[in-house]
Amino acid sequence: MEENYNIMSVTSNTPEMVMLEVQVSQMMHSAVGSYLEPESEAIHQVNIAWWIDETRLNIEPRWQSVGGRLLQATQMAALCPFTLSKSIVRGILGLSPSEPLPEFPNRSSMNIMLWNCRGAGNKIFRRNFKEINKTHRPDVVALFETKVLFSSMGLFFNNLGYTASTIVDPVGRVGGIWLIWNPTQVSVNAFVANQQVIQATVQRKDYEDWVLAAVYALVL
Numbered sequence: 001m002e003e004n005y006n007i008m009s010v011t012s013n014t015p016e017m018v019m020l021e022v023q024v025s026q027m028m029h030s031a032v033g034s035y036l037e038p039e040s041e042a043i044h045q046v047n048i049a050w051w052i053d054e055t056r057l058n059i060e061p062r063w064q065s066v067g068g069r070l071l072q073a074t075q076m077a078a079l080c081p082f083t084l085s086k087s088i089v090r091g092i093l094g095l096s097p098s099e100p101l102p103e104f105p106n107r108s109s110m111n112i113m114l115w116n117c118r119g120a121g122n123k124i125f126r127r128n129f130k131e132i133n134k135t136h137r138p139d140v141v142a143l144f145e146t147k148v149l150f151s152s153m154g155l156f157f158n159n160l161g162y163t164a165s166t167i168v169d170p171v172g173r174v175g176g177i178w179l180i181w182n183p184t185q186v187s188v189n190a191f192v193a194n195q196q197v198i199q200a201t202v203q204r205k206d207y208e209d210w211v212l213a214a215v216y217a218l219v220l
Helices: 015-022 082-093 123-136
Strands: 009-011 031-036 048-050 057-066 069-078 112-116 140-144 164-168 177-181 187-193 197-203 210-215
Touching: 140 210, 164 187, 164 197, 177 187, 177 197
Parallel strands: 112 140
Antiparallel strands: 009 210, 031 069, 057 069, 140 177, 164 177, 187 197, 197 210
C-alpha cells in the first residue's frame, strides 16, 4: 500500500500575521499508527497546531502478525521534536530559554482537504470522496493527479455543494489540479493556476484573508 500526504502552505501579507512565520511545529499527537489489511486504504487526520516552515511526516510501513493475521503497520510521526522547534523559535525571536513563547490566537476557520487521488474518474474515488465529505465536510478541496477532465465528472461535485472551482486539467492522462469549494462557506480567488500549482486568496466573513498554495510537484 502506498500512502500520499500533501503539505498545505499558508502565507499572508498582513502585518498582524507575519509572526506566523516563526511559530512552533507541533503535532497534537506525537505519532499516529494503524494496522491495515493488505491492499486496504486509510486516511490519517493529523491536527498540526503550529509550524515554522513545514512539518514533515515519517511514514514507516512494515508487516506484523496481529492475532495470527498478517497486517501492515503504518507509523507516522513528526521528524522535528517539539522541544527543538521551540528552541529554534526562541533563537529567531531572541528569547532566553526561560522566557515564554508568545501566544497566538487559533485562526483556523475552515476545513481544507488536499488529496493526491491519482485518478478521479472511477467509482472508488467517488465513493471515498462522498464518505470523506460526509465525515469531515471540507469547505475547500484540492485534488491532484486527477488524470481525467473535470467535465467528465458531470454534476458530481455540484451535488455535494462544491459549485465553484478553478481547474487545471491533465495533459492526456498526466497530472491535473482541481481546486473546488463551497461558495456558501468561503470565497476563493485564484491568481496563479498551472500544471504544478494553484495559488488563491481565501476569504471568509469575520476572518482575515490568507493565501492557499496547492502544489503538485515531485520532491527529490
